[in-house]
Amino acid sequence: MDRETALNSIKADTSGHFLFISEILNRPVLSAAGMPVGILRDLKVRLGDPYPKITHLAVRKRWKKGTEEIDWSRVARLESGSLRLEAGAEEALRPLETGPEDVLLRDELLDKQVVDTYGARIERVNDIHLLSVNRELRVVHVDFGYRGILRRLGWLRTVDRINQWLFAYRSEEKIISWKYVQPLMADASKKNLKLNVSAKWLRTLHPSDLADILEELDRTSRTSLFRSLDLQTAAQTLEEVEDPKLKISLIESGPVELASDLLEEMAPDEATDLLSELSEEDKDRIVRKMEKPSRDSVTALLKFKEGTAGSIMTKDFFSVSADTTIGQAIEEFRRTTYPLESVAYVYVTAEDGRLRGVATLRHLIIGDLNAPIAKFMNERLVSVGPQDDVEDVAGIFKKYKFLAIPVVNEGGLIEGLITLKDIMESQMDE
Amino acid sequence: MKLPRLRLHWKSILLFLAVAGPGIITSNVDNDAGGIATYSMAGAHFGYGMLWPLIPTMLALIIVQEMSARMGVVTGKGLSDLIRERFGVRITVYLLMAVVLTNIGNVIAEFAGVASSLEMFRISKYLTVPLAGVFVWLLVVKGTYRSVEKVFLYACLFYITYILAGFLAKPDWAAIGRSVIVPHISVSTQSMGMIIGLVGTTIAPWMQFYLQASIVEKNIAVKDYKFARLDVIVGSFVVTLIAAFIVLTCAATLFKENIRIETAADAARALRPLAGKYTAYLFAFGLLNASLFAASILPLSTAFVVCEALGWENGVDKKFSEAPQFYGLYSMLIFLGAGIVLIPNIPLFPVMYISQIINGVALPLILVFMLRLTNDRKLMGDYVNKKGYKVIAWGTVGILVVLAVVYLGLLLGL
Numbered sequence: 001m002d003r004e005t006a007l008n009s010i011k012a013d014t015s016g017h018f019l020f021i022s023e024i025l026n027r028p029v030l031s032a033a034g035m036p037v038g039i040l041r042d043l044k045v046r047l048g049d050p051y052p053k054i055t056h057l058a059v060r061k062r063w064k065k066g067t068e069e070i071d072w073s074r075v076a077r078l079e080s081g082s083l084r085l086e087a088g089a090e091e092a093l094r095p096l097e098t099g100p101e102d103v104l105l106r107d108e109l110l111d112k113q114v115v116d117t118y119g120a121r122i123e124r125v126n127d128i129h130l131l132s133v134n135r136e137l138r139v140v141h142v143d144f145g146y147r148g149i150l151r152r153l154g155w156l157r158t159v160d161r162i163n164q165w166l167f168a169y170r171s172e173e174k175i176i177s178w179k180y181v182q183p184l185m186a187d188a189s190k191k192n193l194k195l196n197v198s199a200k201w202l203r204t205l206h207p208s209d210l211a212d213i214l215e216e217l218d219r220t221s222r223t224s225l226f227r228s229l230d231l232q233t234a235a236q237t238l239e240e241v242e243d244p245k246l247k248i249s250l251i252e253s254g255p256v257e258l259a260s261d262l263l264e265e266m267a268p269d270e271a272t273d274l275l276s277e278l279s280e281e282d283k284d285r286i287v288r289k290m291e292k293p294s295r296d297s298v299t300a301l302l303k304f305k306e307g308t309a310g311s312i313m314t315k316d317f318f319s320v321s322a323d324t325t326i327g328q329a330i331e332e333f334r335r336t337t338y339p340l341e342s343v344a345y346v347y348v349t350a351e352d353g354r355l356r357g358v359a360t361l362r363h364l365i366i367g368d369l370n371a372p373i374a375k376f377m378n379e380r381l382v383s384v385g386p387q388d389d390v391e392d393v394a395g396i397f398k399k400y401k402f403l404a405i406p407v408v409n410e411g412g413l414i415e416g417l418i419t420l421k422d423i424m425e426s427q428m429d430e
Numbered sequence: 431m432k433l434p435r436l437r438l439h440w441k442s443i444l445l446f447l448a449v450a451g452p453g454i455i456t457s458n459v460d461n462d463a464g465g466i467a468t469y470s471m472a473g474a475h476f477g478y479g480m481l482w483p484l485i486p487t488m489l490a491l492i493i494v495q496e497m498s499a500r501m502g503v504v505t506g507k508g509l510s511d512l513i514r515e516r517f518g519v520r521i522t523v524y525l526l527m528a529v530v531l532t533n534i535g536n537v538i539a540e541f542a543g544v545a546s547s548l549e550m551f552r553i554s555k556y557l558t559v560p561l562a563g564v565f566v567w568l569l570v571v572k573g574t575y576r577s578v579e580k581v582f583l584y585a586c587l588f589y590i591t592y593i594l595a596g597f598l599a600k601p602d603w604a605a606i607g608r609s610v611i612v613p614h615i616s617v618s619t620q621s622m623g624m625i626i627g628l629v630g631t632t633i634a635p636w637m638q639f640y641l642q643a644s645i646v647e648k649n650i651a652v653k654d655y656k657f658a659r660l661d662v663i664v665g666s667f668v669v670t671l672i673a674a675f676i677v678l679t680c681a682a683t684l685f686k687e688n689i690r691i692e693t694a695a696d697a698a699r700a701l702r703p704l705a706g707k708y709t710a711y712l713f714a715f716g717l718l719n720a721s722l723f724a725a726s727i728l729p730l731s732t733a734f735v736v737c738e739a740l741g742w743e744n745g746v747d748k749k750f751s752e753a754p755q756f757y758g759l760y761s762m763l764i765f766l767g768a769g770i771v772l773i774p775n776i777p778l779f780p781v782m783y784i785s786q787i788i789n790g791v792a793l794p795l796i797l798v799f800m801l802r803l804t805n806d807r808k809l810m811g812d813y814v815n816k817k818g819y820k821v822i823a824w825g826t827v828g829i830l831v832v833l834a835v836v837y838l839g840l841l842l843g844l
């Protein structure tokens with residue numbers, strides 16, 4: 001559902017009315033008898049609902065320091081000029097408290113930066129759109145546009161009139177449904193983001209968009225946003241972050257265990273790149289915490305000098321022995337979790353482990369299940385050595401247009417794989 | 431036993447060099463066209479009597495820039511960003527208007543600097559100023575600024591000539607000592623205006639936004655804050671030293687000969703004891719470099735500040751269609767700044783000087799916001815202003831407000 005239909009569906013099935021938070025903030029809060037109690041300082045919501053309900057209103061009393069709160073159900077009438085409480089409600093005022101799930105709309109959201117998960121960008125909140133229905137008040141939209149700024153300055157009418165008179169034009173609202181909005185304030189005790197609608201929309205963002213967003217944020221919001229991502233998304237995002245300094249600060253923002261978990265999730269060559277940027281001390285500490293298979297491939301990769309084929313290769317390659325049947329190979333293939341570009345080719349090894357030939361994914365799909373894979377393989381192999389220069393490897397990719405090239409050591413054993421993606425990244429860094 | 435200590439020492443120096451930069455660059459940009467004009471006029475028109483205000487000004491500069499640097503390191507956010515989040519959109523928009531207006535004055539001053547430096551060689555401003563405008567605009571939009579920045583910085587070695595010229599002019603050191611130890615204030619429009627101009631050019635409001643933004647961009651860790659602070663203190667000291675020597679040199683030469691500065695040629699004569707017949711070239715080079723350096727930073731920094739606070743896309747890595755407000759504002763500032771200098775018969779040196787007085791009047795306003803932000807424990811955590819510091823900082827703001835009020839009162843003839 002896009003933002004327009006979201007807006008319309010709410011309009012269609014309710015008989016309530018919309019208002020902006022700027023229209024009621026700082027307005028007087030009156031007792032049932034019409035006596036002033038204080039002014040409306042803030043509204044408190046609890047995250048979780050797609051369109052969260054206002055739970056409390058925060059009132060600042062005149063001549064009194066501090067802010068007090070009262071349950072929203074005690075509001076009898078909501079007018080744009082003032083709020084009127086039920087009889088005796090002013091006795092129920094108590095000092096304002098916020099829990100980990102609570103958000104103060106003015107203090108924590110208005111004028112702050114948020115992630116627009118629909119447009120995959122950071123925006124600043126100019127106003128908040130509320131819906132009042134059946135004595136309930138809910139947050140429905142967030143305003144990022146000019147009109148929000150003008151409304152809060154009190155110039156909206158004048159500017160609209162001038163625009164109307166001069167150009168017969170009305171500027172557009174830039175408003176987005178609340179459910180797409182991820183606030184950036186962290187829970188003070190946990191330093192994790194207060195997640196809107198269990199971060200559902202945050203997870204729909206592409207890791208490279210997430211990386212762009214992280215690069216734009218300040219350190220605190222960046223760390224808390226990063227730590228709110230699940231391990232897999234976080235690792236993918238980390239792969240996409242371009243600034244190496246930022247990568248390091250993200251990996252070092254948490255405990256060592258988290259860093260090693262993240263590196264295990266990442267492709268071994270990416271993880272190695274990142275590790276080689278760290279100080280020896282940090283590198284050792286993190287590598288020691290990593291689990292067995294990833295640790296081995298990472299320590300193996302770390303041995304290669306920068307600019308050599310070994311330093312950019314991945315350990316994610318798929319190889320079977322020559323006597324394997326297609327059916328067995330498919331079974332084994334099912335157990336791998338390597339990215340697509342790593343499994344375009346199936347490497348076939350002899351009994352002594354030496355690389356003998358290569359088949360493609362296509363052969364697995366169309367070949368006879370009982371035939372040995374050696375029947376399909378191509379023995380004319382193009383391979384590179386781990387100490388070869390990356391530039392030369394790039395030349396080979398240019399010439400043969402392969403999706404991947406195996407890295408074979410002096411003993412003829414396959415050490416790893418360089419994919420087109422790896423070589424592209426290494427060339428773009430320069 | 432000695433070895434590890436020595437290594438620690440070297441490590442600190444390396445760390446400082448990694449962190450240093452924003453403070454030193456900011457102070458060099460600080461000596462822009464308006465700065466050179468104001469310091470020259472202070473020396474030429476008031477003699478050694480305008481040296482003492484530089485000492486309290488330096489202390490205030492350190493206090494103010496230290497706050498900018500601290501806010502940048504601790505929060506990782508720009509100043510206008512923080513103001514928006516803390517004080518809301520209303521106050522922010524009106525404050526930004528004041529900042530933009532003040533900065534337009536400064537941009538005009540930079541282009542006036544370009545015009546007057548090249549007019550010394552009878553090159554018409556109708557040629558030089560539009561060219562400079564296009565040059566600066568392209569420099570930034572095409573992303574070549576970073577590589578040119580170093581050229582600008584090296585060219586700042588020009589200021590050393592004032593130190594040499596200051597000694598060669600054989601100033602009356604005893605008189606200098608007396609005027610510094612026993613400050614003399616005369617409550618006249620001229621001398622009040624000059625003091626405010628000196629403060630305004632040394633502690634320009636836009637520099638605080640710029641300094642904080644460059645600290646944020648450098649992404650300095652909180653544990654390395656002490657190096658950033660050292661960077662700022664060294665920068666503040668250097669800028670004041672240069673300012674003092676410009677005032678002193680002009681006092682020892684121009685004031686003694688009773689020359690009033692009307693054009694760049696008058697101001698250049700202060701360097702005659704050093705450069706002889708090359709004086710004009712030397713001065714024009716210095717003024718042109720200072721003007722172009724600041725002209726390529728100031729409009730950009732202003733556009734950043736506004737877009738950041740209002741949540742508009744910004745940055746020179748964006749396309750025009752992605753960040754129309756940013757490029758629009760940036761281009762408008764250059765266009766206005768260069769355009770106003772092209773008004774026939776506009777007095778260039780007075781324009782540079784007046785823009786600095788406006789800086790001085792606007793400064794306390796910005797300082798109030800900076801102080802309230804750095805006093806906020808929720809924002810600054812353990813790096814909140816200490817009690818004594820608060821008193822000194824508020825005292826500085828108080829003095830600046832009194833100065834501005836007295837000056838405006840005198841100006842309006844109250």
